Amino acid sequence: MRADRLVSLVLLLRRHDRLSATALARELEVSTRTVLRDIEALSAAGVPVYAERGRHGGFALLPGFRTELTGLNHDEALALVVAGSRRGARAFGLGSALTSGMRKLLDALPDSPRATATDAVRRMLIDPETDLLARRVEPEETPDGVLAEIRRAVVAGHRLRIHYAAFEQAPRWRTIDPVGLVGVRDQAYLLAIRDGEDRTYKLSRVLAAEELREPARRPEHVDLDRAWRERSTRFRTGGDQVTVLLRLSPARRAELAGTALAILAEDTEDDGRLRVEVTFQDPRHAIWALWQLAADGEALSPAWLREALRERAAAVAARYRDGH
Known part of the structure; x- marks a missing residue:
């Protein structure tokens, strides 16, 4: 505008x-x-x-000119609330609002504190786009119009219709009662209630959204941090969990611990490698995690996992074997 x-x-x-x-x-x-x-x-x-x-x-x-333009609008105030990281603001469609809101915030300060704050912004960075190895995960995008519609319904306490594409399912419309929005690293989620049951929706899978004028049927007060922990626990303990025995380079142990649901047992072999028993959410999770380890990890059991990794490796090798 x-x-x-x-x-x-x-x-x-x-x-x-x-x-x-x-x-x-x-x-x-x-x-x-x-x-x-x-x-x-x-x-x-x-x-x-x-x-x-x-x-x-x-x-x-001209020197001495001041404005009365520092009042924050609705989106700018929301952006500052989620300004723990710029990616957090962007995840909810508030990136540009954060930029303009921070300008207004700095402008409202007296000259000396403003200079200090401006310099501090240049010297402190939270949640950068890449790690020290320049690894970058591109966040999955959700159209700004869809994010704005969801955001309005969450803040206003209105019911919401979303056109949602669940994993490996055809998209369909759902009417839900939004509870809150949660940003986790490069992903954003909508916590909601549908037909009296807790539901968690990945924002990147919401294809369209429509704020309804009906009041949302949700608790008046919510501890979003607690709600997220409870849903995360249910997610980790549900589904078709699989237990895997693998041999692992010690240098990749921390990475595995951050990926797996749990490390059940661990021992060190004579050659210094680790022998680890871990649990994954489901077969897809196990295949993905072991593939990330490449030659630093070897699945010892179950047999179906070894076969799945062997087939994937053979397919990649065949792709590069003959010409371009």
Whole structure:
């Protein structure tokens, strides 16, 4: 929305002595031509913005100019609530709202604390996009319009219709009572109640959503952290769990512990490798986890798992055996 962009432009100029059109375009994620049009619009509206020419020139506001534009809108306030990480805000469709909300928050501070806070933002990073090995997991995207509809229903306490594609099932519509939203690493989930039963939906599988005007049939108060722990426990202890005996390089032990549901037994062999008995959620989980270990792990039992990994490895080898 252009009005929000004009506000952001003014706040950017308030925070800096001057900024070039290129720098403003980069911050606002628009073209330099759009920035120049916005500058003209601000000037016509009486905002004392002027251009300084030369190598270190740019656009600036007259000294002493202040605005009353620091009031946060609804989405910006929500974004700051989930601002423990930028990915958390993006998971719920609030990435741009977080950026503009933080600008307003900084602008509301007196000059000295604002300078300190601005420098602190540059020097502290929570939950970066990659680890030290540059491994990056691309989050599964949900359309902004769908996220906004879900978000409104959760906050307003309204029932919700979602077109949901469960794993290996055809998409179908469901009417649910939303309880809350949870972001876990690169994934986001909707906790809800359907037909009196707790349900957990992966947001990336919601194809469409419609907020209804009916009040949600949900508890008035909720401890979302506790609700998530309880549902996680039920997930881990349900399903077609499988127990696997494997041989493992000690260097990959922590990775396995973070992937498996539980380590049941562990011993060290004469060559230094570990002999470990672990539990996985289901056969797919076991195959995936062992495949990630590559040559650092070997499934000893059950036999069907060894065969599944052998077939997968043979298929990959065949793909690379002959030409391109």
